[in-house]
Amino acid sequence: MDKFIFLFLAAVAILSALSVIFAKSPVYSVLSLIITFFAMAGHFVLLNAQFLAIVNIIVYAGAIMVLFLFVIMLLNLNKESEPQKPFYIKLVACIAGGLLLITLVGATRGSITVNGDALMATNNAIDIGSVEKIGQELFTNFLIPFEISSVLFLSAMIGAVMLGKKDLKHT
Amino acid sequence: MLDLAYLIPLLPLIGFAIIGLGNKKLPKFLVGLIGCGSILGSFLIVLSLLIGITSGSIPNATTISYFDWINAGSINLSMSFLIDPLSVMMMTIITGVGFLIHLYSAGYMSHDEGFARYFAYLNLFVFSMLMLVMGSNYVVMFAGWEGVGLCSYLLIGFWFKNTNYNNAAKKAFIMNRIGDLGFLLGMILIFVTFGSLNFSDVFSQAPQIMKANYEVGIAITLLLFIGATGKSAQIPLYTWLPDPMAGPTPVSALIHAATMVTAGIYMIVRSNVLYTMAPFTLDIIMVVGIVTALFAATIGLFQNDIKKVLAYSTVSQLGYMFFALGLGAYTTGMFHVTTHAFFKALLFLGAGSVIHAMSGEQDIRNMGGLRKKLPITFWTFVIGTVAIAGIPPFAGFFSKDEILAHAYERSPLLWGLGVLGALMTTFYMFRLLFLTFSGSFRGTEDQKSHLHESPISMTLPLMVLAVLSIIGGFIGVPEVLGGTNWLANYLAPVIATVGEKEVHALSHSTELTLMKISTSLVFLTIIIAYIIYVSKKIMPLPEGKESGIQKLIYNKYYIDELYDSIIVKPLRLLSDFSGKILDNTIVDGIVNGVGKSVEVGSKVLRYSQSGSISNYLFIMVIGIIIMLVINLIK
Amino acid sequence: MQDLLTNSLNGYIFLASILFTIGILGILIRKNIIIIFMSIELMLNAVNLLMTAFSVHHNNSDGQVFVLFIMAVAAAEVTIGLAILVMIYRNTGSVNIDELKKMKW
Numbered sequence: 001m002d003k004f005i006f007l008f009l010a011a012v013a014i015l016s017a018l019s020v021i022f023a024k025s026p027v028y029s030v031l032s033l034i035i036t037f038f039a040m041a042g043h044f045v046l047l048n049a050q051f052l053a054i055v056n057i058i059v060y061a062g063a064i065m066v067l068f069l070f071v072i073m074l075l076n077l078n079k080e081s082e083p084q085k086p087f088y089i090k091l092v093a094c095i096a097g098g099l100l101l102i103t104l105v106g107a108t109r110g111s112i113t114v115n116g117d118a119l120m121a122t123n124n125a126i127d128i129g130s131v132e133k134i135g136q137e138l139f140t141n142f143l144i145p146f147e148i149s150s151v152l153f154l155s156a157m158i159g160a161v162m163l164g165k166k167d168l169k170h171t
Numbered sequence: 172m173l174d175l176a177y178l179i180p181l182l183p184l185i186g187f188a189i190i191g192l193g194n195k196k197l198p199k200f201l202v203g204l205i206g207c208g209s210i211l212g213s214f215l216i217v218l219s220l221l222i223g224i225t226s227g228s229i230p231n232a233t234t235i236s237y238f239d240w241i242n243a244g245s246i247n248l249s250m251s252f253l254i255d256p257l258s259v260m261m262m263t264i265i266t267g268v269g270f271l272i273h274l275y276s277a278g279y280m281s282h283d284e285g286f287a288r289y290f291a292y293l294n295l296f297v298f299s300m301l302m303l304v305m306g307s308n309y310v311v312m313f314a315g316w317e318g319v320g321l322c323s324y325l326l327i328g329f330w331f332k333n334t335n336y337n338n339a340a341k342k343a344f345i346m347n348r349i350g351d352l353g354f355l356l357g358m359i360l361i362f363v364t365f366g367s368l369n370f371s372d373v374f375s376q377a378p379q380i381m382k383a384n385y386e387v388g389i390a391i392t393l394l395l396f397i398g399a400t401g402k403s404a405q406i407p408l409y410t411w412l413p414d415p416m417a418g419p420t421p422v423s424a425l426i427h428a429a430t431m432v433t434a435g436i437y438m439i440v441r442s443n444v445l446y447t448m449a450p451f452t453l454d455i456i457m458v459v460g461i462v463t464a465l466f467a468a469t470i471g472l473f474q475n476d477i478k479k480v481l482a483y484s485t486v487s488q489l490g491y492m493f494f495a496l497g498l499g500a501y502t503t504g505m506f507h508v509t510t511h512a513f514f515k516a517l518l519f520l521g522a523g524s525v526i527h528a529m530s531g532e533q534d535i536r537n538m539g540g541l542r543k544k545l546p547i548t549f550w551t552f553v554i555g556t557v558a559i560a561g562i563p564p565f566a567g568f569f570s571k572d573e574i575l576a577h578a579y580e581r582s583p584l585l586w587g588l589g590v591l592g593a594l595m596t597t598f599y600m601f602r603l604l605f606l607t608f609s610g611s612f613r614g615t616e617d618q619k620s621h622l623h624e625s626p627i628s629m630t631l632p633l634m635v636l637a638v639l640s641i642i643g644g645f646i647g648v649p650e651v652l653g654g655t656n657w658l659a660n661y662l663a664p665v666i667a668t669v670g671e672k673e674v675h676a677l678s679h680s681t682e683l684t685l686m687k688i689s690t691s692l693v694f695l696t697i698i699i700a701y702i703i704y705v706s707k708k709i710m711p712l713p714e715g716k717e718s719g720i721q722k723l724i725y726n727k728y729y730i731d732e733l734y735d736s737i738i739v740k741p742l743r744l745l746s747d748f749s750g751k752i753l754d755n756t757i758v759d760g761i762v763n764g765v766g767k768s769v770e771v772g773s774k775v776l777r778y779s780q781s782g783s784i785s786n787y788l789f790i791m792v793i794g795i796i797i798m799l800v801i802n803l804i805k
Numbered sequence: 806m807q808d809l810l811t812n813s814l815n816g817y818i819f820l821a822s823i824l825f826t827i828g829i830l831g832i833l834i835r836k837n838i839i840i841i842f843m844s845i846e847l848m849l850n851a852v853n854l855l856m857t858a859f860s861v862h863h864n865n866s867d868g869q870v871f872v873l874f875i876m877a878v879a880a881a882e883v884t885i886g887l888a889i890l891v892m893i894y895r896n897t898g899s900v901n902i903d904e905l906k907k908m909k910w
Contacts, residue, residue: 010820017824017847021831026839033843040850043820049857049869056853059876064846064883071887072839075894085785085836093833096792097826103799104822108815128866129857137866138873149877156881163888782906788832 006046013039026072030065037061049129176235176252179216179262180301182209187294194287203277206290210273210297214266220259234307234371241310246362253307253370260505261304261437264512269297269425271632275520276421278629279527289329289419296322296426303434308369309358312438316354316402319434320347323426327418336417343411350401354438357394360387374444381448392445392452399435403489406463410734412486416478420523423478424516433508436492440501447499457497461588464490468595472602476533477522480603484559485515487596491574494589500577507574510566513643514558517636521552524629525607542608549608551633556604558640560597560693563686566643572686579685590689597696605704817858824851838890838900842883849879 016035023029037060044053072078127133138146186209190202197205236251252258273293280289299318306312321344328340358368364380364387365373381388400406416423439446439456446453464487471483488511495504526533528545542549558565561572571593579586824847831844853872860868890900897904 006816010816013820014823014827017827020843020847021827021835021840026837029840029843033846036847037850040854043817043854044857047817047857047861049861052853052857052869052872055873055876056850059880060846060850064880067883067887068839068843071890075891075900077837077839077894077900085834090834093789093830096789096796096833097830099796100792100799100829101822101826103796103803104825105819107799107803108818108822128861128864129869133866134869134873137870141867142870142874145874149874152877152881156884160884160888163885163892780908782908784902784906785833785836792829792833 002046006043009039009042009046012036013043026077027069030068030072034061034065037065044129047129051129051131051134175216176220176254176305177237179213179266180298180305182212183294183298183301185209187291187298190287190294191291194291197287199281199286202287202290206294207270207273207277209294210266210270213297213301214263214270217259217262217266220254221263224254224256224259246368248308248310248368250311251307252305252311254305257437257441257505258304260509261433262301264433264509265297265300265304268512268516268636269293269300271635272421272425272516272520275424275523275629275632276419278626279421279523280419283419285329289326292322292325292329293422293425296326300434304437307371308367309361309373310368312441313351313354313358316398316434316438317351319426320344320351320402323347326422326426329418329422333417339411339414339417342414346411347401350398350435352398353394353396353401354398357391357398360391360394364388364391370441374442377444377448381445385449388445388449389451392442392449393455395438395442395445396452396456399439399493400459401435403433403435403493405435405459405486405490405493406466409463409467409486413479413482416476416482420478420519420526423482424519424523433489433492433512436489436496436504436508439493439496440505443501446496453497453499455497456493457585460490460493460495460497461585461592462490463487464494464592465588465595466490468592468599471599472595474599475536477525477603477607478519478533480599481515481518481522484518484596484600487592488515488559491571491589491592495574495577498574498577498581498585500574503570503573503577507570510558510570510640510643513566513636514555514640517551517555517633517640518559520629520633520636521548521555524548524633525552527629536606538607540609545608547630547633551630551637552604552608554637554640556600559600560697561593561689562693563690566640568690572689575689576682576685579681586685590692593689594692594696597693598700601697601700602704605700609704814858814862817854821851821855821858824848824854836902838893838902841902842886842890846879846883849875 013036016032016039019032020029020036023032037056041053041056041061044050044056186205189205190197234251234253236249238250239247240250241248273290276289276293280286283289296319299315299322301315303312303315303319306315324340324344327343328337330336361373362368364384365376367373400409446456467483467486467490471480471487474480474483488507492504492507492511495501495507524545525538525541525548528541528548529538554565558567561567563569575586575589575593578589828844828848828851831847832841835841835844853875856868856872856875860866860872893905894900
């Protein structure tokens with residue numbers, strides 16, 4: 001049963017990913033990406049990483065994609081007016097992507113054996129994705145990165161505001 | 172007085188430094204004073220040394236070391252002087268005649284704007300020459316040898332604004348250098364064979380080592396002789412000497428008559444131990460000497476420039492000196508050096524006085540009848556001519572006769588050749604005398620109005636030298652005429668007695684007969700010359716009208732042109748080739764090519780920075796793939 | 806659970822690789838800056854998935870915390886990126902990625 005869910009979610013993810021890059025209109029790409037994120041959230045739930053699943057939806061699908069949509073609507077980029085790249089470039093890109101896939105798969109194929117999952121037998125395995133556990137790790141072992149990430153956000157906000165300002169000095 | 176020996180070369184050096192540094196600022200009077208004064212000082216010290224050696228108060232061969240000069244591995248050379256009869260004799264000639272010439276130059280060059288420079292060079296020359304004769308090892312001698320070569324170049328090309336003079340100076344220097352190469356090789360061989368370059372070491376070991384390595388000995392002596400031919404203008408390196416009459420006449424007097432050209436002879440006499448052990452080289456020296464003597468005399472018969480006649484006469488007399496050396500008569504060679512210094516310097520200075528009076532004219536066909544206008548010059552010139560002809564009791568007679576006597580010992584044929592050369596010498600010298608001084612004036616009116624006797628600063632040295640030419644021969648009067656051969660006894664400690672031929676094998680009567688024959692032939696020649704040039708007033712032909720053999724000889728047997736085409740032209744081609752092709756094209760091409768290739772390479776590489784982001788992304792992906800693949804393969 | 810994981814770890818690796826490759830393809834093929842940004846997000850997500858899978862496999866929650874940070878950084882990056890995009894649009898009027906390719910003179 002689980003396998004079936006896994007395969008289904010995987011298919012959804014891959015199909016929507018493909019439509020992200022092959023869609024004609026940018027809005028369609030955004031919508032497809034949202035679907036992909038939902039599929040990823042489903043995968044996270046399968047892995048019992050509950051916190052991450054929710055955070056994925058809230059942050060990615062909820063905030064980032066909305067931002068994308070705002071920009072597209074603001075700049076009225078809905079029309080597909082860009083010239084296409086020449087065919088041979090697309091061909092070469094596909095070949096490159098294919099090579100990358102083969103390399104990655106070849107690198108990782110057969111590296112995981114059944115015996116490597118001995119850890120799964122413990123009962124604690126179920127809990128590591130829960131909010132309490134993540135919270136504990138975050139606030140004890142990873143405290144400093146956590147605090148610094150707030151500085152990161154601050155700088156991103158300031159940067160965005162500065163970049164977005166209209167130049168009042170120049171005519 | 173021996174401890175003042177270092178002052179002898181030092182005084183001229185100081186004079187050179189002072190005059191050279193204060194070139195434009197010192198007044199002419201001061202320059203002349205310093206220049207002549209330094210030489211006079213050296214002369215006085217040398218005189219004291221001479222008196223010391225002859226009276227025996229100074230030991231015969233003193234080596235004074237001043238400081239260690241080269242200390243490298245097995246070579247240990249110190250700057251040291253050797254005070255012995257031979258070196259003191261040369262020093263006397265150099266400083267004495269040199270002083271007189273300095274005095275003469277003060278008058279001759281008084282109008283020249285390079286006055287201070289001239290005196291500086293002259294002082295430097297005397298310094299180098301003194302170093303040459305005073306050195307106690309071959310290296311100090313070589314240093315002086317090079318120094319005189321340099322100074323002769325500086326002085327010959329003194330009026331450097333004229334390209335011909337510069338070429339003449341270059342020619343002299345380059346020919347000297349060729350000889351110097353032989354000298355240097357000889358020195359190296361000496362060092363390799365004997366292990367040291369000090370005279371005392373070499374000469375004491377010479378007999379054994381030379382007997383053992385006969386071929387090496389021949390090589391050493393031959394190489395040293397090549398150096399001597401370059402410096403003393405023997406065949407084949409003699410063509411430089413007539414050309415540099417381009418320099419001021421006192422320069423010709425000092426360098427080419429009295430001192431520098433005798434350096435080669437001095438060197439051979441100093442190394443007489445080596446040479447007596449190598450009879451083969453001595454034969455070669457003898458042949459070269461007599462051939463040069465005759466050859467140059469024939470050329471001198473037809474020259475029309477005063478200084479050129481005297482130059483060829485110098486080459487010829489040098490040939491005689493080498494001839495004497497080749498016969499093994501070292502003392503006779505030195506004797507002839509001394510007397511030749513006197514009368515040749517006198518002749519050159521007299522010619523300078525004539526040229527000065529003629530406002531620069533040097534062609535004897537435009538002179539004549541100067542006897543009445545330039546009396547002192549005329550009489551001193553007569554004395555010089557008589558001396559060189561070898562008429563008793565003037566100086567030239569004794570030295571020349573000694574050479575001829577030794578030649579007769581060897582073979583009568585050589586004696587005959589020597590007499591022939593002497594007769595030709597007489598002939599062209601008297602030709603010169605008659606054409607210049609007697610008859611009627613053949614120059615322009617302008618020159619005639621300027622004719623005047625030279626000032627006292629020029630005539631005083633002439634008179635002194637004339638006196639010396641008269642009495643100078645008396646230092647070597649042979650026993651046959653009742654004198655004791657003072658010079659031979661004086662130089663005896665220096666000349667080795669191994670196989671030496673100072674002792675006459677001739678009987679006194681033979682010698683007298685020879686003397687009488689040669690003297691009477693000389694008188695005959697004078698009469699012939701008188702008849703040709705005074706009584707019949709046969710003029711030498713003007714330019715371009717000679718024919719046949721006369722033309723050949725007048726053009727110096729075209730030897731200069733021969734050298735030019737054989738040696739100079741190929742060298743020029745080679746240097747052109749090196750300069751234009753090797754240097755410009757190849758080397759510069761490589762250097763520039765490196766720069767150009769960088770430029771071209773950067774032009775090509777510039778296109779990789781296209782600015783297009785999609786290109787960059789693509790390259791990034793390719794990079795990732797490559798890294799992963801490499802990781803995978805490892 | 807056990808079965809699920811042991812069989813599927815390889816599957817998760819394959820899935821993540823495929824998603825990553827699709828993201829790369831998106832970068833190389835499309836010229837629209839927005840699409841390229843979205844492809845980058847896709848790649849980041851693929852990596853997230855892989856990290857989570859491995860953290861569960863090793864029973865170590867470090868991986869999931871790291872994923873959290875990746876998301877934070879991705880959010881900041883999108884902010885700035887879109888601000889730059891707006892600037893480019895204002896100056897050049899198009900969102901073609903090859904628009905600004907003149908290097909300094």
